[in-house]
Amino acid sequence: xxxxxxxxxxxxxxxxxxxSGARLADYxxxxxxxxxxxxxxxxxxxxxxxxxxxxxxxGVYEGQERSEGWWDNMIGPGKxxxxxxxxxxxxxxxxxxFGSTGPMHTNPATGRPWGADFPVxxxxxxxxxxxxxxxxxxxxxxxxxxxxxxxxxQALSWTLQYPRRVRHAAVIASAPNLNAENIAFNExxxxxxxxxxxxxxxxxxxxxxxxRRGLRIARxxxxxxxxxDDVMNAKFGRELRSAxxxxxRYSTQEVEFQIESYLRHQGDKFSEYFDANTxxxxxxxxxxxxxxxxxxxxxxxxxxxxxxxxxxxSFSTDWRFSPARxxxxxxxxxENRREVSYAEIDAPHGHDAFLLDDPRYLSLVRAWFDxxxxxxxx
Amino acid sequence: xxxxxxxxxxxxxxxxxxxSGARLADYxxxxxxxxxxxxxxxxxxxxxxxxxxxxxxxGVYEGQERSEGWWDNMIGPGKxxxxxxxxxxxxxxxxxxFGSTGPMHTNPATGRPWGADFPVxxxxxxxxxxxxxxxxxxxxxxxxxxxxxxxxxQALSWTLQYPRRVRHAAVIASAPNLNAENIAFNExxxxxxxxxxxxxxxxxxxxxxxxRRGLRIARxxxxxxxxxDDVMNAKFGRELRSAxxxxxRYSTQEVEFQIESYLRHQGDKFSEYFDANTxxxxxxxxxxxxxxxxxxxxxxxxxxxxxxxxxxxSFSTDWRFSPARxxxxxxxxxENRREVSYAEIDAPHGHDAFLLDDPRYLSLVRAWFDxxxxxxxx
Numbered sequence: 001x002x003x004x005x006x007x008x009x010x011x012x013x014x015x016x017x018x019x020s021g022a023r024l025a026d027y028x029x030x031x032x033x034x035x036x037x038x039x040x041x042x043x044x045x046x047x048x049x050x051x052x053x054x055x056x057x058x059g060v061y062e063g064q065e066r067s068e069g070w071w072d073n074m075i076g077p078g079k080x081x082x083x084x085x086x087x088x089x090x091x092x093x094x095x096x097x098f099g100s101t102g103p104m105h106t107n108p109a110t111g112r113p114w115g116a117d118f119p120v121x122x123x124x125x126x127x128x129x130x131x132x133x134x135x136x137x138x139x140x141x142x143x144x145x146x147x148x149x150x151x152x153x154q155a156l157s158w159t160l161q162y163p164r165r166v167r168h169a170a171v172i173a174s175a176p177n178l179n180a181e182n183i184a185f186n187e188x189x190x191x192x193x194x195x196x197x198x199x200x201x202x203x204x205x206x207x208x209x210x211x212r213r214g215l216r217i218a219r220x221x222x223x224x225x226x227x228x229d230d231v232m233n234a235k236f237g238r239e240l241r242s243a244x245x246x247x248x249r250y251s252t253q254e255v256e257f258q259i260e261s262y263l264r265h266q267g268d269k270f271s272e273y274f275d276a277n278t279x280x281x282x283x284x285x286x287x288x289x290x291x292x293x294x295x296x297x298x299x300x301x302x303x304x305x306x307x308x309x310x311x312x313x314s315f316s317t318d319w320r321f322s323p324a325r326x327x328x329x330x331x332x333x334x335e336n337r338r339e340v341s342y343a344e345i346d347a348p349h350g351h352d353a354f355l356l357d358d359p360r361y362l363s364l365v366r367a368w369f370d371x372x373x374x375x376x377x378x
Numbered sequence: 379x380x381x382x383x384x385x386x387x388x389x390x391x392x393x394x395x396x397x398s399g400a401r402l403a404d405y406x407x408x409x410x411x412x413x414x415x416x417x418x419x420x421x422x423x424x425x426x427x428x429x430x431x432x433x434x435x436x437g438v439y440e441g442q443e444r445s446e447g448w449w450d451n452m453i454g455p456g457k458x459x460x461x462x463x464x465x466x467x468x469x470x471x472x473x474x475x476f477g478s479t480g481p482m483h484t485n486p487a488t489g490r491p492w493g494a495d496f497p498v499x500x501x502x503x504x505x506x507x508x509x510x511x512x513x514x515x516x517x518x519x520x521x522x523x524x525x526x527x528x529x530x531x532q533a534l535s536w537t538l539q540y541p542r543r544v545r546h547a548a549v550i551a552s553a554p555n556l557n558a559e560n561i562a563f564n565e566x567x568x569x570x571x572x573x574x575x576x577x578x579x580x581x582x583x584x585x586x587x588x589x590r591r592g593l594r595i596a597r598x599x600x601x602x603x604x605x606x607d608d609v610m611n612a613k614f615g616r617e618l619r620s621a622x623x624x625x626x627r628y629s630t631q632e633v634e635f636q637i638e639s640y641l642r643h644q645g646d647k648f649s650e651y652f653d654a655n656t657x658x659x660x661x662x663x664x665x666x667x668x669x670x671x672x673x674x675x676x677x678x679x680x681x682x683x684x685x686x687x688x689x690x691x692s693f694s695t696d697w698r699f700s701p702a703r704x705x706x707x708x709x710x711x712x713e714n715r716r717e718v719s720y721a722e723i724d725a726p727h728g729h730d731a732f733l734l735d736d737p738r739y740l741s742l743v744r745a746w747f748d749x750x751x752x753x754x755x756x
Contacts, residue, residue, distance in 0.1 A: 180611050188595060232558035250399070250498040
């Protein structure tokens, strides 16, 4: 049975104070829900998105067969997160370019698009905004919050900011913070965007141009880091693009290897739909997330507030958010005597694995949600 | 005793046929030599450079105390490659921007700088050009050829192209070819340069501008891949640049973390002295190198021509040219019953380690050259 998704939007008139000290006077959040909230209002699951995803988590839009949500293999009727049993909420974050209030919308102070003046938003700010949406949907306590990568950071942050409002948290392919190398890759991507002459200091909307060159480079860098060395070698290796056989063309600018063609294509696609200011904001939210910053680097103390039961999942070839980083979270939670299930999935796909159809991974998540469904609501 | 280096240049009037099918009608090579060629002409060591280095391998220039050659810790009087015993030759490759014929020089066909029309040069072409220089210096057979990274590829190629002219080869932090991930990083760097509006299709010299934005991005990407995750975390971690303490500034464009400041500085410096067309040419030479391409991917057959004795060195945290890649070379040589010494140095510094002062590494190279010095010339 095909799940039909229906994008929605909610306006929040109450100002939102941000960690930066700025405040948003009001804002919209784009969201979708799947399944039905039960009478006890105890079966809600919030799904948090990563860098370039949105509130469109599952299902397809009416009449658009190929518009599957970004986690459609995970969420839906009969799927690991079964929408016949759970009421699933997908939400687009502030600062995004997919519907929620962001840099492309009007800055009430100027009457023009926010552009680069959109305030810096953090994982904690996003969670605050999400919590209001969850309340507005009639849910006090979430059965679970879940996310991968940056989405996992939000899930973790929920358990610290709203410990009594979340019973379970699934933190997948994530980390307690970015390391120097992660920040470095984000910074190169941001510099590519910011130094693109078409960026115009982040106010390109008024110039009729888009910093596509910068976005392409940013996406190419990102894409390399999402994949593992192994999967790139298996998929592309040193294969030439030329159909002519094994002869090199001897060119510095033309595509010679398949991997080049693939990356250029990914960059081109991305630059058509993604907003440059959003890219800056979201990578910065990644950089800034660091719950242990306020406990002198002690993650155990930082996670002491958490009361949820956890599922932590990592993937063996993920070098962007390596298993070692997930184990730091596990260790800190165990030192706080929290209930944690941890799985390190042996998968060749690198960071991208959290979005893919790995049977062991999907059945593990299924089993975890089955247990939640069978628990009496607290 | 300070070694004083003296840059020199040699003109070659005989045309050079390149692997691409193009030919250079004539060319110059910049080079330096250190030490004295013995009467038997048996003590010459050729040093091949990697991406951004040059013929200035060792010593300093007269009156310029801080002008040390890029491998000055390795090569000089009393050093592992002892110029009191060896006659060492440093050579700048064709297509470079440090003196040898390259894109900034005049294209005889047009009377203007070559720019992007400089022919694509390969590792094999470089070795052919180097071989002529070695002959012109009166050396028939090299005691050794050595290089790290791309320089190691040249050393390896010497043993295949001129097996009777090289008795020993040191191939350090190198690989038998680039894998898909390596090519991918090169490609992103090239795209950053080529799509910089100041690149002008590679003919920016006539426009009074330089594609600095692209070069900066290229260098930042390169720099991340030269370092290990460990050393970046040890050196920078999540340290903030701000002297104000642990408070974030909450900015997407200002420097927030030390690692960002470091990378921007590296990018800025590089963009001041490196030529954009050279960057394209040298990364392409890296991409194209693949001696096993002509033997159906069989490296053992590809290396059958080698007659030299080998030293292969890799570094444990080098993820650009990992130890596994060096072991492929070792295996192929052993299958050909060649004499190989292999060392995998446990060093935290990533790919950069081959340029650094690791005592075990330096004494290993010293011992290897000591043995060469004590051998009777063949």
